[in-house]
Amino acid sequence: xxxxxxxxxxxxxxxxxxxxxxxxxxxxxxxxxxxxxxxxxxxxxxxxxxxxxxxxxxxxxxxxxxxxxxxxxxxxxxxxxxxxxxxxxxxxxxxxxxxxxxxxxxxxxxxxxxxxxxxxxxxxxxxxxxxxxxxxxxxxxxxxxxxxxxxxxxxxxxxxxxxxxxxxxxxxxxxxxxxxxxxxxxxxxxxxxxxxxxxxxxxxxxxxxxxxxxxxxxxxxxxxxxxxxxxxxxxxxxxxxxxxxxxxxxxxxxxxxxxxxxxxxxx
Amino acid sequence: xxxxxxxxxxxxxxxxxxxxxxxxxxxxxxxxxxxxxxxxxxxxxxxxxxxxxxxxxxxxxxxxxxxxxxxxxxxxxxxxxxxxxxxxxxxxxxxxxxxxxxxxxxxxxxxxxxxxxxxxxxxxxxxxxxxxxxxxxxxxxxxxxxxxxxxxxxxxxxxxxxxxxxxxxxxxxxxxxxxxxxxxxxxxxxxxxxxxxxxxxxxxxxxxxxxxxxxxxxxxxxxxxxxxxxxxxxxxxxxxxxxxxxxxxxxxxxxxxxxxxxxxxxxxxxxxxxxxxxxxxxxxxxxxxxxxxxxxxxxxxxxxxxxxxxxxxxxxxxxxxxxxxxxxxxxxxxxxxxxxxxxxxxxxxxxxxxxxxxxxxxxxxxxxxxxxxxxxxxxxxxxxxxxxxxxxxxxxxxxxxxxxxxxxxxxxxxxx
Numbered sequence: 001x002x003x004x005x006x007x008x009x010x011x012x013x014x015x016x017x018x019x020x021x022x023x024x025x026x027x028x029x030x031x032x033x034x035x036x037x038x039x040x041x042x043x044x045x046x047x048x049x050x051x052x053x054x055x056x057x058x059x060x061x062x063x064x065x066x067x068x069x070x071x072x073x074x075x076x077x078x079x080x081x082x083x084x085x086x087x088x089x090x091x092x093x094x095x096x097x098x099x100x101x102x103x104x105x106x107x108x109x110x111x112x113x114x115x116x117x118x119x120x121x122x123x124x125x126x127x128x129x130x131x132x133x134x135x136x137x138x139x140x141x142x143x144x145x146x147x148x149x150x151x152x153x154x155x156x157x158x159x160x161x162x163x164x165x166x167x168x169x170x171x172x173x174x175x176x177x178x179x180x181x182x183x184x185x186x187x188x189x190x191x192x193x194x195x196x197x198x199x200x201x202x203x204x205x206x207x208x209x210x211x212x213x214x215x216x217x218x219x220x221x222x223x224x225x226x227x228x229x230x231x232x233x234x235x236x237x238x239x240x241x242x243x244x245x246x247x248x249x250x251x252x253x254x255x256x257x258x259x260x261x262x263x264x265x266x267x
Numbered sequence: 268x269x270x271x272x273x274x275x276x277x278x279x280x281x282x283x284x285x286x287x288x289x290x291x292x293x294x295x296x297x298x299x300x301x302x303x304x305x306x307x308x309x310x311x312x313x314x315x316x317x318x319x320x321x322x323x324x325x326x327x328x329x330x331x332x333x334x335x336x337x338x339x340x341x342x343x344x345x346x347x348x349x350x351x352x353x354x355x356x357x358x359x360x361x362x363x364x365x366x367x368x369x370x371x372x373x374x375x376x377x378x379x380x381x382x383x384x385x386x387x388x389x390x391x392x393x394x395x396x397x398x399x400x401x402x403x404x405x406x407x408x409x410x411x412x413x414x415x416x417x418x419x420x421x422x423x424x425x426x427x428x429x430x431x432x433x434x435x436x437x438x439x440x441x442x443x444x445x446x447x448x449x450x451x452x453x454x455x456x457x458x459x460x461x462x463x464x465x466x467x468x469x470x471x472x473x474x475x476x477x478x479x480x481x482x483x484x485x486x487x488x489x490x491x492x493x494x495x496x497x498x499x500x501x502x503x504x505x506x507x508x509x510x511x512x513x514x515x516x517x518x519x520x521x522x523x524x525x526x527x528x529x530x531x532x533x534x535x536x537x538x539x540x541x542x543x544x545x546x547x548x549x550x551x552x553x554x555x556x557x558x559x560x561x562x563x564x565x566x567x568x569x570x571x572x573x574x575x576x577x578x579x580x581x582x583x584x585x586x587x588x589x590x591x592x593x594x595x596x597x598x599x600x601x602x603x604x605x606x607x608x609x610x611x612x613x614x615x616x617x618x619x620x621x622x623x624x625x626x627x628x629x630x631x632x633x634x635x636x637x638x639x640x641x642x643x644x645x646x647x648x649x650x651x652x653x654x655x656x657x658x659x660x661x662x663x664x665x666x667x668x669x670x671x672x673x674x675x676x677x678x679x680x681x682x683x
Binding site (some may be wrong): 053120130134176251254 | 428524529535
């Protein structure tokens with residue numbers, strides 16, 4: 001008994017010490033986890049190409065389709081360039097959209113409108129704006145600065161047999177959400193599920209990764225859904241013909257190709 | 268806008284559409300069917316068959332055919348329309364060009380729309396033709412631009428991108444015509460008008476050059492052009508005849524656009540060298556001017572974009588201009604200033620767009636307000652209703668002269 005009690009006491013001390021260290025360590029771990037998650041979700045490979053089909057579905061079941069080609073190239077120190085070409089609907093067909101992302105700075109965004117052959121910069125500040133009318137914001141499509149939120153590991157959980165870290169992210173300055181809970185896969189670090197809460201702490205948006213595939217060694221969310229639980233509107237996104245490391249040149253992300261989208265890459 | 272009227276061309280367009288795709292690797296066919304109507308709401312009517320309340324009424328079919336193969340491409344955008352006001356049906360080749368690309372050089376040959384500069388509905392270094400009649404009568408924005416029959420060469424280097432446009436066939440702006448609009452006419456008593464269009468001669472070839480590059484995060488460009496004013500000068504030849512002509516013009520300018528102050532900042536300036544009237548003593552020809560623009564746009568909240576612009580136009584040799592201006596003619600200010608505001612709010616998952624654009628000139632004391640509501644019923648079908656509300660202290664200024672043309676317009680378009 002004495003021996004057992006001694007062991008028990010020692011274990012208790014270990015537990016206490018662990019608990020005392022846990023707070024800062026957990027925050028650091030949480031930030032590290034989110035960093036890994038962003039890297040897996042938004043930055044995989046040196047470059048990336050996919051045909052993206054977004055279906056916007058109203059509560060009543062009316063559907064709209066956004067069909068685009070997305071190209072991405074990673075630069076140094078977290079910089080990224082995006083190029084999107086819209087295939088449909090008809091009123092935006094032929095439009096191209098380009099984004100230069102530099103961490104902790106406003107994105108540079110350009111839009112090409114073929115009807116008047118105009119390339120124009122567009123204001124980028126508001127990360128809350130919907131991407132092409134979908135339930136996804138621009139940030140949901142191309143990522144959010146790691147330091148824009150405070151991250152905290154809440155618990156570990158399991159979803160469909162996958163072990164996940166549950167991380168709570170709270171914006172440091174005004175954002176679309178007041179807090180976000182993310183279930184991050186412990187193996188792939190991809191987000192399996194995300195819950196967005198508003199200022200009244202009511203759940204309003206839920207993200208789910210519906211299908212994850214291994215593409216050239218990169219686990220990739222090829223099917224995802226964002227549901228607005230308040231309006232009943234949802235957006236389903238399917239990535240088709242996903243490819244990594246295809247050798248996109250830097251020159252592709254330029255006004256020249258905004259005006260004349262390179263056929264080879266936009267199919 | 269030059270519309271081709273011969274029956275031969277009517278037959279030719281579909282034939283072209285049929286033949287070209289055969290050899291091409293990629294073919295796409297899109298277009299729309301559109302109804303577009305506008306009514307003057309001031310209760311005033313002009314004499315003549317086109318001067319009634321309903322001053323725009325048309326149904327339009329647009330075909331966009333694109334084919335491409337190994338670095339070259341062909342594009343045709345052509346409209347067939349029925350103008351119910353003039354009671355004519357017609358064909359309008361909006362764009363028709365061939366693209367070719369080789370290494371760092373792109374070539375585009377044919378009728379093409381070219382848009383330069385960073386202004387929002389204000390054009391400084393964009394000397395290419397525009398259709399203001401379309402714009403003021405509530406036709407969709409794309410009809411503001413008219414295609415130029417031109418050759419365009421782009422050369423891309425690491426240092427700078429070069430764009431050279433050669434326009435052998437002069438195309439003037441389409442201004443609101445007195446058949447459908449109440450417009451200011453400085454010679455109201457002279458009924459005979461002769462327009463001296465610039466002939467298609469080598470010596471009349473217009474050239475425009477644009478050099479651009481990104482400079483510390485700003486898209487910067489310099490411009491130069493040599494050609495003609497696209498709006499005519501008016502010269503009374505006799506008590507019974509006025510000649511409309513297009514004086515020579517050279518322009519030099521620069522622009523920059525980039526992120527600043529949490530939004531997008533735009534700056535542009537241009538010098539208009541009125542080559543046929545450098546001393547400024549010919550009242551029929553505009554004097555040389557300096558034009559500048561400062562613009563700023565940002566998103567104050569979700570799906571709302573707000574933009575403001577300040578524009579100025581400074582007239583050189585103002586003294587000689589005033590001295591030679593015939594008595595009774597309205598004088599332009601030495602410095603004309605213009606402010607614009609644009610507000611665009613998307614609602615209901617961007618299916619509903621509320622927009623407002625305003626031109627206001629504190630010097631001319633005139634304005635044009637353009638509110639519009641646009642709704643996308645489905646991905647293929649959208650409709651819009653809007654208005655042009657003009658006003659001014661006098662009826663001789665740019666917007667003031669349109670005072671009696673306040674109109675409400677509707678557009679419905681099915682795209683495929």
